[in-house]
Amino acid sequence: MIGRLALRLAVAAVLLFLLAPLVVVVVASFSDGPVMAFPPASYTTRWYAAISDEFWQAAWRSSVLATVSMVVAVVVGTPAGITLARGEFRGKAAISAFCLSPLMVPALVLAVASYQLSVVMFDLTGTTYAGSFGGLVLGHIALTIPFVIRAVIVGHTHLDASLEEAARGLGAGPFQTLRLVTLPQLGPSILSGGVFAFAASFEDLPISLFLGGGDAPTLPVQIYSTVEFNLGADLMAISSVIIAASFAVLFILERVVGVEKVINAGKGAH
Amino acid sequence: MSRVELNGISKSYGTTAAVRGVDLAVSDGEFVTLLGASGCGKTTCLRMVAGFIAPSAGSILIGGRDVTRLAPNRRDTGMVFQHYALFPHMTVAENVAFGLKVRRVGAAEAHRRVAGALELVRLGDYGGRFPAQLSGGQRQRVALARAIVIEPTALLLDEPLSALDSRLREELQLEIKRIQQGLGITTIFVTHDQSEALTLSDRVAVMRDGLIEQIDSPAALYRRPATSYVARFVGRMNFLDAVVTARSSQEQYELRLEGPDPQVFHALGRQSAAFVPGERVAVAMRPELVQLGSEAPNRLRMSVEKAAFLGSRWLIHGRAGGGTAIFVELPDGGPIPSVGSALDIGWRAEDVLLFRHDDDTRSASAGAILQGEPA
Ligand SMILES: Nc1ncnc2c1ncn2[C@@H]1O[C@H](COP(=O)(O)OP(=O)(O)OP(=O)(O)O)[C@@H](O)[C@H]1O
Ligand SMILES: [Mg+2]
Numbered sequence: 170m171i172g173r174l175a176l177r178l179a180v181a182a183v184l185l186f187l188l189a190p191l192v193v194v195v196v197a198s199f200s201d202g203p204v205m206a207f208p209p210a211s212y213t214t215r216w217y218a219a220i221s222d223e224f225w226q227a228a229w230r231s232s233v234l235a236t237v238s239m240v241v242a243v244v245v246g247t248p249a250g251i252t253l254a255r256g257e258f259r260g261k262a263a264i265s266a267f268c269l270s271p272l273m274v275p276a277l278v279l280a281v282a283s284y285q286l287s288v289v290m291f292d293l294t295g296t297t298y299a300g301s302f303g304g305l306v307l308g309h310i311a312l313t314i315p316f317v318i319r320a321v322i323v324g325h326t327h328l329d330a331s332l333e334e335a336a337r338g339l340g341a342g343p344f345q346t347l348r349l350v351t352l353p354q355l356g357p358s359i360l361s362g363g364v365f366a367f368a369a370s371f372e373d374l375p376i377s378l379f380l381g382g383g384d385a386p387t388l389p390v391q392i393y394s395t396v397e398f399n400l401g402a403d404l405m406a407i408s409s410v411i412i413a414a415s416f417a418v419l420f421i422l423e424r425v426v427g428v429e430k431v432i433n434a435g436k437g438a439h
Numbered sequence: 440m441s442r443v444e445l446n447g448i449s450k451s452y453g454t455t456a457a458v459r460g461v462d463l464a465v466s467d468g469e470f471v472t473l474l475g476a477s478g479c480g481k482t483t484c485l486r487m488v489a490g491f492i493a494p495s496a497g498s499i500l501i502g503g504r505d506v507t508r509l510a511p512n513r514r515d516t517g518m519v520f521q522h523y524a525l526f527p528h529m530t531v532a533e534n535v536a537f538g539l540k541v542r543r544v545g546a547a548e549a550h551r552r553v554a555g556a557l558e559l560v561r562l563g564d565y566g567g568r569f570p571a572q573l574s575g576g577q578r579q580r581v582a583l584a585r586a587i588v589i590e591p592t593a594l595l596l597d598e599p600l601s602a603l604d605s606r607l608r609e610e611l612q613l614e615i616k617r618i619q620q621g622l623g624i625t626t627i628f629v630t631h632d633q634s635e636a637l638t639l640s641d642r643v644a645v646m647r648d649g650l651i652e653q654i655d656s657p658a659a660l661y662r663r664p665a666t667s668y669v670a671r672f673v674g675r676m677n678f679l680d681a682v683v684t685a686r687s688s689q690e691q692y693e694l695r696l697e698g699p700d701p702q703v704f705h706a707l708g709r710q711s712a713a714f715v716p717g718e719r720v721a722v723a724m725r726p727e728l729v730q731l732g733s734e735a736p737n738r739l740r741m742s743v744e745k746a747a748f749l750g751s752r753w754l755i756h757g758r759a760g761g762g763t764a765i766f767v768e769l770p771d772g773g774p775i776p777s778v779g780s781a782l783d784i785g786w787r788a789e790d791v792l793l794f795r796h797d798d799d800t801r802s803a804s805a806g807a808i809l810q811g812e813p814a
């Protein structure tokens with residue numbers, strides 16, 4: 170009885186701790202005053218109307234970037250993950266560590282390294298990828314692929330190998346087995362990897378700072394450079410929009426597959 | 440024509456040999472069981488037939504076709520796994536239809552055959568369910584339907600019933616036998632449960648250390664085991680040490696038991712080998728073939744240590760003069776000796792079996808009690 174009460178209190182405290190900043194941001198975005206005040210004296214929605222076009226463009230750019238990165242990460246990372254999970258070949262551990270290394274090093278290191286590589290490339294060839302949307306996509310793919318690879322490897326360790334054998338025995342070739350049995354089993358893992366890949370790309374600041382073009386910032390870069398000059402209520406408004414969008418995505422995922430399943434993808438897919 | 444032939448099949452993992460030259464011919468429509476202790480190579484053999492393991496040596500023929508180097512999906516076998524291996528994201532009907540789908544069987548015919556197969560395993564109404572919504576027994580029926588619906592040349596089952604409780608196991612044994620006979624499908628079944636092997640099979644291959652020790656009909660295996668290992672593995676068996684004193688014909692031996700009170704024993708019938716006078720042998724008798732009383736042939740006196748009730752009969756556990764453990768089985772309803780009493784027991788000469796004296800027989804009687812009930 171006491172134990173359960175204590176547990177509930179602990180959960181409530183954690184939730185409060187996690188959600189309080191979000192609540193402050195959302196409430197502040199409706200504050201009708203010249204400076205940020207919490208709690209606000211009166212309420213308004215005018216900050217939402219005041220969100221500048223630059224923000225909307227940056228948000229759109231980031232969404233496209235994250236979507237492209239996620240799709241490429243899933244398309245490349247899924248077969249890579251399956252190969253790494255199942256293959257018996259020399260250097261497997263080393264290749265595996267290499268593929269997952271972006272998860273281990275800070276994004277800042279990845280960003281500096283990508284930028285340096287682009288400088289070397291410019292010196293050698295006179296052209297390079299940094300400063301363009303294409304370069305940004307390349308950098309974000311390097312950032313996001315490991316999320317998919319990791320999710321697929323983890324999901325694969327929970328697969329029942331006899332399912333694939335059963336499929337083969339029943340007459341399915343290797344490719345049919347992959348398509349009809351393995352991939353459907355890995356579905357939640359791949360989805361999970363994709364969601365994390367999207368989030369990693371969408372929120373990335375360092376790589377976008379180093380590789381992105383100055384005239385076409387991503388949303389985090391845009392927010393970052395705005396914050397340098399003022400911490401206005403329109404910033405609270407755009408932040409609230411992101412929070413709302415994130416909750417919408419979570420809600421849809423919950424409805425379609427169940428958030429828990431995505432987060433622990435593969436642990437017990439059924 | 441759907442014979443399955445294994446010719447000199449071996450499989451080594453590094454320095455350990457899992458299978459060491461197995462020859463086995465399963466004829467059209469025959470039900471053969473690979474029976475043996477854990478680790479003797481049963482699964483390895485079966486998986487080599489299915490194509491999941493490549494043999495280190497030897498060849499495999501299915502329906503007259505050499506499939507040794509063929510991928511599993513080209514072999515036309517139906518496999519049933521111990522833990523069902525049903526596709527969790529597909530319904531029962533989709534699971535059963537899987538093999539037809541990848542064979543590009545038309546929708547109408549596939550539908551008809553799936554319905555027929557589900558009917559055959561008595562799950563006609565369960566097509567729309569998912570595997571997670573079924574009991575263990577039902578899942579294994581689905582797995583069976585999925586394996587037979589493709590009308591494979593050979594049906595392969597690896598301990599399909601070992602995850603089920605004993606009543607369900609017996610029920611499904613009958614189902615498997617009924618379906619196998621009805622379809623006349625060539626079948627290789629793997630189990631370490633001897634009663635299952637005896638119940639189901641046309642022939643049983645007893646495996647030991649990667650080799651087939653004996654392959655015979657269940658009755659022949661039980662009545663005339665080829666080695667003391669088989670004698671011990673299939674059913675219970677009493678073993679006593681003896682020396683051959685005379686051999687009056689090919690099938691007639693006179694023996695003297697070793698021990699403090701040397702008894703003379705007679706054995707009559709075909710034996711596992713030819714023995715010469717002076718040779719040490721292991722004398723073996725089935726517990727349930729015992730005869731009681733001072734008039735019994737090949738008589739011994741045992742001191743009764745324990746009487747266990749087995750339902751239709753009693754298992755009497757005791758010791759012979761030399762201290763050798765002895766088991767006898769008596770029908771319920773007759774007189775049951777009390778613990779501590781002495782019992783005169785004997786066996787007909789026809790029921791006395793002789794085996795080469797080797798290490799196997801040493802702990803033989805002790806080992807016998809670890810085995811399950813004979814069929
Ligand atoms: N992949 C492997 N690598 C090394 N040794 C193996 C491998 N697979 C099987 N073995 C060995 O081969 C022998 C036979 O194994 P197998 O699985 O065929 O036994 P089994 O008769 O099916 O036993 P059980 O009744 O326990 O299933 C065992 O000693 C096992 O340890
Ligand atoms: Mg096995």
